[in-house]
Every structure is written in structure tokens, then in C-alpha cells.
Amino acid sequence: MATGLPNVSNNDALAARNFAIEVDGTTIAQFTEVGGLTSEMDVTELKENGPDGKLIIKKIPGAHKTPTLTLKRAKNVSMELYKWHKAALDGKVKEARKNGSVILYDYESGEVARWNFVNAWPSKLTTGSLKAGSNDVVTEEATIVMEGFERVK
Incomplete structure (x- = not known):
């Protein structure tokens, strides 16, 4: 039985590795x-x-x-996530609230699931441990709170 989605049947397992985060229509880090x-x-x-x-x-x-939502990534030099968080820290609530989506893709990069969030902002940013002599990648974790959340696909 077909799902109405390209290249996916109801029996196909979805890979957890193919996803993206959009905020205000732009794919972020x-x-x-x-x-x-x-x-x-x-x-x-x-x-x-x-x-x-x-x-x-x-x-x-x-x-x-x-x-x-909890988002984890390898830390990079981009300040975009911090600027979003800082808007909330500075009391710029209207600027900090953003809409977005978590999008799941199939093996051929076709969209198979989408969760939309409304009026979201990062309430917490955590940079992973720093350790002299380590070869580990520095990580960053963002806690995203929101006022609405719905699976639309």
C-alpha cells in the first residue's frame, strides 16, 4: 500500500540520519x-x-x-544560534520567537515527515567539555522551547 510519498511504502523503515532543521524558512546549521x-x-x-x-x-x-527540542551538533564558529539565544536573553522576545520545522528525508532526499514548531527560541545553549590533549570535536547542544508543535506530514 502506498503512502502518497515518493519512493516510500508503508513498510519502509525511515532512516534517522537524514534530517534538517529550518527556522523561518531557512535551513540552519x-x-x-x-x-x-x-x-x-x-x-x-x-x-x-x-x-x-x-x-x-x-x-x-x-x-x-x-x-x-534538543539539538546537538559539532561546534563551529557561526554565531547565528547564539544570536538567536541572545535575543531572548536581552528581552527581545518578539525578535527571539521564530517558527520552523524538523524535516525527515528518505534515502533519495525526498521529504517524508515534517514537524512544525511555532514561536520557538533557544532557552539554553551548552558547549561540550574542553580538555587539553583531546582529539575530540567540541559539541554544542541547544534546548528549544516553543508554544506550538505539530506533525504535518
């Missing part, structure tokens, strides 16, 4: 990992007595919880 692609809601319990007097507990969907 390459990331090695994206975490937090979740959809979750609160659960409200409604307790009632049934016709026979026994307790019945119903589960009702509550408010949607917006996730927090």
Missing part, C-alpha cells in the same frame, strides 16, 4: 541529533458513580503539552 519529537497531553480523570453505585473512572484528554 547541520545538527548531529534532534531529540524531543513528542506529542503528549495531560489526562484528566473523571470519577463518577455508575447506575449500580460502583465507581467509574473515565480518562479525558486534557491540555496538549508542547515539547522541548
Whole structure:
């Protein structure tokens, strides 16, 4: 059965390695990992007595919880991510809030999934450990908070 997506059937596994991050329509720096692609809601319990007097507990969907994305990458000299974070630090909230997407691609670079986020900004930037004599690559991790999140493809 076809999915309506090019070169993908419902039985094809998707590779986690082919993805991109767009912010305000522009693909930003390459990331090695994206975490937090979740959809979750609160659960409200409604307790009632049934016709026979026994307790019945119903589960009702509550408010949607917006996730927090974690982006990891090799640190480079670009200041774009820091400038985005600094706008929030400086109280420039309107400037800091941006819309974007996490896009997943198939083996032939065709888009197969997209998650859109709304009014997002980096609440935290972490540079990995620095160690004399190390051959390791310096890493950077960004925590992105948002006001809306939805899978659209």
C-alpha cells in the first residue's frame, strides 16, 4: 500500500540520519541529533458513580503539552544560534520567537515527515567539555522551547 510519498511504502523503515532543521524558512546549521519529537497531553480523570453505585473512572484528554527540542551538533564558529539565544536573553522576545520545522528525508532526499514548531527560541545553549590533549570535536547542544508543535506530514 502506498503512502502518497515518493519512493516510500508503508513498510519502509525511515532512516534517522537524514534530517534538517529550518527556522523561518531557512535551513540552519547541520545538527548531529534532534531529540524531543513528542506529542503528549495531560489526562484528566473523571470519577463518577455508575447506575449500580460502583465507581467509574473515565480518562479525558486534557491540555496538549508542547515539547522541548534538543539539538546537538559539532561546534563551529557561526554565531547565528547564539544570536538567536541572545535575543531572548536581552528581552527581545518578539525578535527571539521564530517558527520552523524538523524535516525527515528518505534515502533519495525526498521529504517524508515534517514537524512544525511555532514561536520557538533557544532557552539554553551548552558547549561540550574542553580538555587539553583531546582529539575530540567540541559539541554544542541547544534546548528549544516553543508554544506550538505539530506533525504535518
